[in-house]
Amino acid sequence: MQAKRVVMKAQGGPDVMELETATLPAPAAGEVQIQQTAIGLNYMDVYQRSGAYPLPLPSPLGLEAAGEIIALGEDVSDLAIGDRVVYGGVLGSYASHRNAPAARCIKIPDGVTDEQAAAVLMKGLTVEYLLNRTYQVKAGQDVLFWAASGGVGQLAGQWGKHIGARMIGVTAGAENCAAIKKLGYADALDRKSEDIGARVRELTDGMGVPVVYDSVGAASFDASIDSLATYGLLVSFGATTGPAPDVSPHLLQVKGSLYFTRPTLANYVASREDLVHSAGETFRLMKEGVLSVNVNQRFELGDIVAAHEALESGETTGSTILTP
Numbered sequence: 001m002q003a004k005r006v007v008m009k010a011q012g013g014p015d016v017m018e019l020e021t022a023t024l025p026a027p028a029a030g031e032v033q034i035q036q037t038a039i040g041l042n043y044m045d046v047y048q049r050s051g052a053y054p055l056p057l058p059s060p061l062g063l064e065a066a067g068e069i070i071a072l073g074e075d076v077s078d079l080a081i082g083d084r085v086v087y088g089g090v091l092g093s094y095a096s097h098r099n100a101p102a103a104r105c106i107k108i109p110d111g112v113t114d115e116q117a118a119a120v121l122m123k124g125l126t127v128e129y130l131l132n133r134t135y136q137v138k139a140g141q142d143v144l145f146w147a148a149s150g151g152v153g154q155l156a157g158q159w160g161k162h163i164g165a166r167m168i169g170v171t172a173g174a175e176n177c178a179a180i181k182k183l184g185y186a187d188a189l190d191r192k193s194e195d196i197g198a199r200v201r202e203l204t205d206g207m208g209v210p211v212v213y214d215s216v217g218a219a220s221f222d223a224s225i226d227s228l229a230t231y232g233l234l235v236s237f238g239a240t241t242g243p244a245p246d247v248s249p250h251l252l253q254v255k256g257s258l259y260f261t262r263p264t265l266a267n268y269v270a271s272r273e274d275l276v277h278s279a280g281e282t283f284r285l286m287k288e289g290v291l292s293v294n295v296n297q298r299f300e301l302g303d304i305v306a307a308h309e310a311l312e313s314g315e316t317t318g319s320t321i322l323t324p
Helices: 043-050 114-134 151-163 174-180 196-203 221-227 249-254 272-287 301-313
Strands: 002-008 017-023 031-040 064-072 084-088 097-101 105-107 142-145 166-171 185-190 209-214 228-236 259-261 295-300 319-323
Touching: 002 097, 002 301, 017 301, 031 084, 031 114, 043 301, 064 114, 084 114, 105 272, 114 151, 114 272, 114 295, 114 319, 142 151, 142 196, 151 166, 151 174, 151 185, 151 272, 166 174, 166 196, 174 185, 185 196, 196 221, 209 221, 221 228, 295 301, 301 319
Parallel strands: 142 166, 142 209, 166 185, 209 228, 228 259, 295 319
Antiparallel strands: 002 017, 031 064, 031 097, 031 319, 064 084, 084 105
């Protein structure tokens, strides 16, 4: 079978990505072959393309997609030809067809479209582990979440509100602030015009919040630290502006006996059991109407350079889908 796919022979800017046609072999043992219908775009793709996360070259790109199984390798017993599936965390999703490990594929429930599944899986898995396992958010707590207009941020606002937390979102501009207040955030802070740490203190009667979720990194670190209550936890789970600085034990001490962690999704869904549980919680809340998935941008696979440029520039909101 001939398949279209994106490859890169060097890491760097968006223009290192090339679209090529290659022969796709039959799926190996433990694999399924997928005709892909919707491909998810994640900031992790940018880290891998740019060289922030080194990859052996040449390399495919993309980590998440949905589609229909068209062939099975040996030793695959719980999936069938014709099943709609979605996967995340498997390099090489920027393709029209691909082989993927059956153990990383999740059946898409009835009532969820392929596009919704591809748009939500990795973002939903991320929000589930952040709010339920890295720090278990409880009803009545105040939570600060950066990049609240992005795909992860939009889901986090809705999920946190469902738990019963008071979600405080950080975004850019009046339009985005208004938008996230319709997506679970009780308060919306504009990083372009407001002192985030000071505003969080105002909103919490000077106490600060018990947990900050920060995917921005270098540019937001100081404000995140200043927003925390005594014994608070800073969860640094991304670095869109560059890595957060090294954290001094002395800083954690003088700022209130704080805690700091840098988790990764790969650890939280490493086991099949955790993957299925986390995906199941995401899809359950979608079907219950708790989570709405906003696909606000669509690009054809051949326009992958433009898609990455839009993502890196901060022009995108919600989720972005590539169509193969």
